[in-house]
Amino acid sequence: MTPDVPTLHLPRRTGRRHSTSESPFVRRLLIGVALAFLSLFLFLPLVSVFTQAFAKGMGFYVHTIVDPMTLSAIKLTLIAAAIAVPLNCVFGVCAAWTIAKFDFRGKNILLTLIDLPFSVSPVISGLIYVLVFGAQGWLGLYLNADHPRLPWLANWLNDHDIKIIFAVPGIVLATIFVTFPFVARELIPLMQAQGRNEEEAARVLGASGWQTFWRVTLPNIKWGLLYGVILCNARAMGEFGAVSVVSGKIRGQTNTLPLHIEALYDDYNFTGAFAVASLLALLALVTLGLKLWVEHNQAALNEVEVS
Amino acid sequence: MSVEVKNVTKKFGSFLALDRVSLKVESGELVALLGPSGSGKTTLLRTIAGLEFPDPGDAQVLFYGEDVTAIPASERKAGFAFQHYALFGHLSVFENIAFGLRVRPTATRPPEPDIQARVAKLLQLIQLEPLAQRFPSQLSGGQRQRVALARALAVEPKVLLLDEPFGALDAKVRKDLRRWLRQLHEEIHITTLFVTHDQEEALEVADRVAILRNGRVEQIGTPEEIYDHPASPFVYDFLGNVNLFSGRIKDGAVVIGGTSFAAPETSGELDADAVAFVRPHDVRLTREAGGQTTFAARILRCNAAGPVANLELERVHGGGQFAAQLSKEEFQQLRPKPGEQMFVELKKMKVFPEDYSI
Numbered sequence: 001m002t003p004d005v006p007t008l009h010l011p012r013r014t015g016r017r018h019s020t021s022e023s024p025f026v027r028r029l030l031i032g033v034a035l036a037f038l039s040l041f042l043f044l045p046l047v048s049v050f051t052q053a054f055a056k057g058m059g060f061y062v063h064t065i066v067d068p069m070t071l072s073a074i075k076l077t078l079i080a081a082a083i084a085v086p087l088n089c090v091f092g093v094c095a096a097w098t099i100a101k102f103d104f105r106g107k108n109i110l111l112t113l114i115d116l117p118f119s120v121s122p123v124i125s126g127l128i129y130v131l132v133f134g135a136q137g138w139l140g141l142y143l144n145a146d147h148p149r150l151p152w153l154a155n156w157l158n159d160h161d162i163k164i165i166f167a168v169p170g171i172v173l174a175t176i177f178v179t180f181p182f183v184a185r186e187l188i189p190l191m192q193a194q195g196r197n198e199e200e201a202a203r204v205l206g207a208s209g210w211q212t213f214w215r216v217t218l219p220n221i222k223w224g225l226l227y228g229v230i231l232c233n234a235r236a237m238g239e240f241g242a243v244s245v246v247s248g249k250i251r252g253q254t255n256t257l258p259l260h261i262e263a264l265y266d267d268y269n270f271t272g273a274f275a276v277a278s279l280l281a282l283l284a285l286v287t288l289g290l291k292l293w294v295e296h297n298q299a300a301l302n303e304v305e306v307s
Numbered sequence: 308m309s310v311e312v313k314n315v316t317k318k319f320g321s322f323l324a325l326d327r328v329s330l331k332v333e334s335g336e337l338v339a340l341l342g343p344s345g346s347g348k349t350t351l352l353r354t355i356a357g358l359e360f361p362d363p364g365d366a367q368v369l370f371y372g373e374d375v376t377a378i379p380a381s382e383r384k385a386g387f388a389f390q391h392y393a394l395f396g397h398l399s400v401f402e403n404i405a406f407g408l409r410v411r412p413t414a415t416r417p418p419e420p421d422i423q424a425r426v427a428k429l430l431q432l433i434q435l436e437p438l439a440q441r442f443p444s445q446l447s448g449g450q451r452q453r454v455a456l457a458r459a460l461a462v463e464p465k466v467l468l469l470d471e472p473f474g475a476l477d478a479k480v481r482k483d484l485r486r487w488l489r490q491l492h493e494e495i496h497i498t499t500l501f502v503t504h505d506q507e508e509a510l511e512v513a514d515r516v517a518i519l520r521n522g523r524v525e526q527i528g529t530p531e532e533i534y535d536h537p538a539s540p541f542v543y544d545f546l547g548n549v550n551l552f553s554g555r556i557k558d559g560a561v562v563i564g565g566t567s568f569a570a571p572e573t574s575g576e577l578d579a580d581a582v583a584f585v586r587p588h589d590v591r592l593t594r595e596a597g598g599q600t601t602f603a604a605r606i607l608r609c610n611a612a613g614p615v616a617n618l619e620l621e622r623v624h625g626g627g628q629f630a631a632q633l634s635k636e637e638f639q640q641l642r643p644k645p646g647e648q649m650f651v652e653l654k655k656m657k658v659f660p661e662d663y664s665i
Contacts, residue, residue: 197393200358203380204387205407205462215410219397 049281052274064264064275072252073260074279076168080243080256081236084175088232092183093225097217100191101199114185117178125177126245133164133173166248171256174242179232186228187221194220223298230294234287238280308334310355310466310498313367317350317359317522324350325361326522332466334371335496337489339509342519343545348502351519352468355500357383370465386459386497390471392451394443400454401439404429407462429457432491449480453487460497469501473508485512506546510534518542540659543584550590550629552583552653553661561658564626566602570658580661587617589655590631592641601650604629606643611635623648 021027054061064070095114099107117125133139148154164170198220202212218225240258247254255263257280264273310332317325324347332338340348353359355368357380368376375383394403402409404426408417417425430436433453443451452472459467472488473481489512492499503509509516510530517527518541526538537543554563556579561570563583570583593601603623610617616638618631631651633641643649 197389197391198395200380201387201389201393201395201458202406202410204356204358204383204385205410205458206381206384207406207410208381211410215406216395219395 046281049274049277052271053278055274056271060271061275061278064272065279069252069255070260070276073255073257073276076171076255077237077257079168080172080175081233083172084179084236085229085233087176088180088183089225089229091180092185092187092228092232093221095184096187096191096221099188100194101196111188114181117181122178122239122241123245126174126242129170129174129177129242129246130165133170135165137165139164165246166250166254168254170246171243171254174246175236175239178239178242179236182232182235183225183228186224186231190221190224191217223294227291227294227298230287230290234284237283308371309369310334310371310500311367311369312351312355313369314364315351315354315361315366315368316364317347317354317361323522325354328519328522328524330517330524330527332498332500334498337492337499337501337512337514339513339516340500340502340519341504341506341509341516341545342525343504345521346519347522348504348519349470350522352387352470352500352502355466356380356385356387356468358387384462384465386462386464386467388452388455388459388467388469388472390474392443392455394451394454394458396443399440399442400435400446401426401430403443403454404457404461406458425461429461432460432494433457447480448476449484452476452484456488456491460495465498467497467499469499471502471504473505474503481508488512510546518545537584537657540582540584543657543659548587548630550585550587552585552626552629552656554581554583555579556581556658556660561656564602564622564624566600568600568653568656570656572658581658582661583653583656583658585629585653585656587630587632588615589653590629591652591654592618592631592633592637592643592649593652594641594649596650597652601652603648604651605648606645608645609638609643611638618643620649620651 022030095110098104099111131137142148143154143158145154162169164173198216199212202216203209207215237256238258239256240262243256244259244262247256247259249255249259249263251260251263257276261273261276261280264276311330313329315325315328316323326347328347328351330338330351340351342348350359354361357368357375357378361368361376366376367374370383370385395406398406405422408422408425411417426439427436430439433456435450435453435457438446438450443454446454456467456469456472469488473484476484485508488501501513513530515527515529516533518525518533520541526533526542528536533542534546537546543549552563554561556562556570557567559569559571560567561581561583562568568583596603604620605623607619607621607628614635616633616635618633619628620631621628641649
């Protein structure tokens with residue numbers, strides 16, 4: 001054996017093409033473990049949701065879905081998402097724009113605050129809203145005070161019987177809170193990576209700030225934005241914890257889909273619970289599909305950029 | 308008629324990027340801003356474009372007599388080409404060039420046929436007509452730079468500002484584009500400023516070159532002026548290879564290691580330490596000792612590849628190494644060999660007192 005002479009033999013183990021690839025045994029083991037996990041914890045539950053949902057046949061499934069309580073829950077979920085997602089979309093773009101394109105004091109504090117909903121338990125965030133807006137909270141104290149400040153506001157709120165907790169506004173607020181990082185988090189790194197050059201080019205060419213946003217910034221971030229919106233929407237429709245605290249769970253009035261599923265389950269109507277759950281599962285599958293499609297488009301864009 | 312900046316100061320935190328810079332570019336002139344990185348040249352260009360604003364004070368930016376200091380970039384009518392082009396990736400080449408026309412308010416926006424015609428003309432100018440419908444990502448670096456130029460020209464700017472226009476290109480493309488830019492300037496005669504750190508580029512392309520250092524204009528002049536009469540050791544050093552010989556000024560001459568060289572420009576100084584700057588091509592080698600005007604040196608290395616021969620030498624009586632450049636003919640006549648001792652004559656030098664530093 002002469003170590004100095006370069007040898008031109010094939011690598012010892014065939015099929016080993018890169019220095020970082022492992023032996024077939026290790027590879028198969030890793031893939032096997034990953035697949036086993038996936039099927040046990042993701043695929044099996046998904047299949048079971050659908051089998052359980054149809055356990056009493058198609059008739060019962062349809063009956064559960066068209067039940068007024070279910071329809072009301074669907075409606076409320078759609079309303080909450082329809083308000084929360086566009087608002088978070090606007091907020092996310094504003095926050096990402098501010099953070100990526102300007103330098104200012106407290107930038108890191110803003111970044112940390114954006115992550116707050118991720119780090120706080122949803123139940124706590126629901127509770128915060130109860131403490132602020134509930135009958136025993138600040139809003140309640142204000143409305144019941146003998147001499148409130150801004151009496152016209154207190155009167156107006158009392159006259160119109162504006163309720164936030166145990167009502168739709170509370171559900172919307174809680175949904176906005178738990179979903180607001182999604183769009184911002186998706187856009188910040190993207191906008192930071194893109195820098196300011198294209199915006200500057202547009203400005204020098206005479207474009208106004210508004211034109212620069214619509215014609216240059218938005219087209220550049222559209223896939224990232226769409227991705228954020230999809231994730232935000234999925235979470236908005238699926239949120240349980242925070243909404244559960246503020247909703248009061250009045251059937252037909254303040255129950256969202258996840259809360260309605262819990263209610264059905266608590267009634268021992270397992271098949272009904274799974275039938276409604278299958279709607280959310282379906283939403284998840286659609287979300288995954290959309291996510292794949294967006295990622296594919298983003299990747300195609302990046303590939304072209306590099307080459 | 309000129310584009311002018313007066314007393315512009317710009318600080319980024321504690322870093323002084325521009326230190327009371329004043330510069331005047333005559334109408335139709337092509338001026339290069341040359342300097343090492345951090346010298347403030349890009350900041351100056353961005354200040355003229357309105358992408359940076361000078362620190363409060365008596366700073367002024369004037370476009371043909373009109374004070375634009377407080378006018379935002381979008382209303383200054385400057386054309387700017389970015390170092391990394393900053394083309395709009397989602398728009399075709401055609402739409403990139405048309406951008407500046409399309410964003411105009413309806414009152415001043417040209418009608419669609421006019422836009423089409425103007426873009427077509429610019430495409431012809433940059434010789435990219437067949438690629439009008441391509442996207443920036445499908446173009447080479449040189450093509451992208453030309454699109455960026457056409458886009459800047461489309462709005463008929465009062466001044467064209469180019470930030471390291473060829474910085475990101477490989478050497479061959481760079482040379483071609485340089486020549487093309489010069490030709491283009493001859494054709495359309497637009498007042499142009501371009502930033503570069505490449506002295507060869509600046510000297511070849513520009514009508515005048517402004518050399519920046521630490522946020523100040525060190526010297527401004529035609530390429531010939533600044534190459535032949537550098538105002539400071541920094542400029543001398545920045546504009547090409549140079550040998551430094553330390554010596555002493557005495558009675559209008561400089562004494563380097565016992566050999567005295569005439570240096571009439573130092574007549575003001577009586578007796579001071581000095582550094583003589585000598586370009587390698589001003590070093591002459593002979594085999595005969597020339598008495599008072601030569602000193603002995605040993606040849607260390609010869610490299611005759613290319614149009615000229617480069618030699619490295621070491622002074623026999625101490626004082627370090629230096630470089631010499633001979634023409635091919637001189638080299639073939641002399642045939643110097645490494646290790647051989649020869650005599651050195653300095654054809655031309657520039658002497659600066661010692662306290663000057665590069």
